[in-house]
Amino acid sequence: MTFNKKGDDDYFIRLLSYFRSHFREDIIEMVPFRKSVIMLKTTKNSYMIKGYQTNNRLKLQEAFIRTLRKEGFSNTYQFVRLPVDEMLYFDGHYFGGIEYIHPNKMPFTFQTQKSRQEGIELLEQFHQVTRNFESRYRTLLPQSTIIKKWKERTNLFATNLPTLKYFMHEKYLTEMLDWANWSINKMEESRSFYMNEPFVVLHGDVAHHNFLRDKRWKLHLIDFDLISIGPEVLDYLQYANRILPFIDWSFERLKSHRKFDTLLKEKAFLYALVFPADIFREWNRLIREKSYTDHQKYNQVMELTIGQFLLRKNFIDDIKRTL
Known part of the structure; x- marks a missing residue:
């Protein structure tokens, strides 16, 4: 075996x-x-x-x-x-x-503009189809509540501060919490943007490993454990968060992807991009599972948090200037 x-x-x-x-x-x-x-x-x-x-x-x-x-x-x-x-x-x-879908020897990644755009187009197809039947699943699936979820994530991160201070300087923690609180306050002012119909079935986990390329180069969307009901913009917000580390947190490079050239004109979308969703998610998980002793996981989260800190800060500054 x-x-x-x-x-x-x-x-x-x-x-x-x-x-x-x-x-x-x-x-x-x-x-x-x-x-x-x-x-x-x-x-x-x-x-x-x-x-x-x-x-x-x-x-x-x-x-x-x-x-x-x-x-x-x-x-x-x-x-x-x-x-x-x-x-x-x-x-x-x-x-x-x-x-079992036989995977391609070249796995899907967010490394190239072509593959990132291919992922966006597949997500668009998914939304176009689920828009036609989401009403049948409204009583079966939860409705996405991004502001509530991110408030809870922020509160848990703040609760974990005594442990987090062992891993990084307090100034980083303070600034990240400032980003989060600013983002949530602004999102509250634009609450309707994150709740507007038409609704689709949201995938909810658009990480690269949930895009599978088969032996014939056909791209598949997989793993629907986190599906919910809501406006499609919430999946694209998560997709943007996933690809930003691969484009050096560049506002202009994100804008060069079709779909985001329009979304980045929406103030509410920009407010949400400031929230450090990935950092809070990974640290909360690391502490909950006590997996900070796993050097590989720890190094990945530290790279996300500190290694990319300045790039992320510049990106947030670009957003605020744009606003």
Whole structure:
């Protein structure tokens, strides 16, 4: 068996034993990506196996993907019937089967303007399709509340200050909290911008690893765990936050991407770009999981926070001058 992920060996060994006892096909390889995302290769097929904390959550994902594909968005996976006789349930997770998309040797990244624009265009297609059926999911999915979420993220970051002061000088912490409070206050003044219809189904996690290029170079959008209902601008706001580190926090380079040339004329969009969403998210997670002892994770977050601090500060200054 192949285990690409270190740690949790006992869990994965038990899980492999469970799958072997339930599959009608012989399993010849198992590759865990995360604790609840596993690739299984059998003598007949390859499957992605994904776990959900409730059966209702699994059924919702299956229904959403069926609707998405039926309405015309084919650039994603589909759920498949597994060679098992009963529902797979192990250690608090209900497991469903997803088709395995063979990845390209050249993975998708935000490194080039061409790939960043390709991601924007795929996201646009996703929104165009989900706009047609989002009303059917309004009672099933939460409505996105970005201001409330970012207030909670800021409060948690402030609560973590005693720990954060061990890792960086207080002046950095003070300035980042100033950015956050300024951004939230301005967003409050433009609250309607973040709530205006028409609504779409928001993807909610437009990181590079949720864009998958297959062997034929077709780009797919995957992993819909954080879908919600809201205006499409919220996904583009997150996308901008994701690509800014790859363009040296350049206002002009962000503006050169189609879609953002229009959005960057909106004051409310600029207000939200000032919020250090990525820094607060990663530090809150690092402290919650006590993973600051993991040198790789720690170095990545420090690069995001301190290594890019001056570039980010200049970017925020550009926004304020523009406003």
